[in-house]
Amino acid sequence: MSQSEEEAAQQCVSCGIQVAGMNAARFKCPECGTNISRCAKCRKQSNLYECPDCGFRGP
Numbered sequence: 001m002s003q004s005e006e007e008a009a010q011q012c013v014s015c016g017i018q019v020a021g022m023n024a025a026r027f028k029c030p031e032c033g034t035n036i037s038r039c040a041k042c043r044k045q046s047n048l049y050e051c052p053d054c055g056f057r058g059p
């Protein structure tokens with residue numbers, strides 16, 4: 001029952017706020033598969049995200 005959920009590190013990749021429990025978009029980096037979260041605000045503003053692992057940037 002301890003499937004480590006990525007609760008600890010759920011931060012918006014654009015602005016850095018905690019997105020746990022928020023209506024955040026979650027997806028994987030198309031380059032390296034790292035989980036990326038982005039808060040609703042940044043999604044609305046269409047901020048670019050940057051993968052913390054490989055530096056991939058996308059809309």
Ligand SMILES: [Zn+2]
Binds near residue numbers: 013014038039
């Ligand atoms: Zn944000």
Ligand SMILES: [Zn+2]
Binds near residue numbers: 054055056
């Ligand atoms: Zn990546």
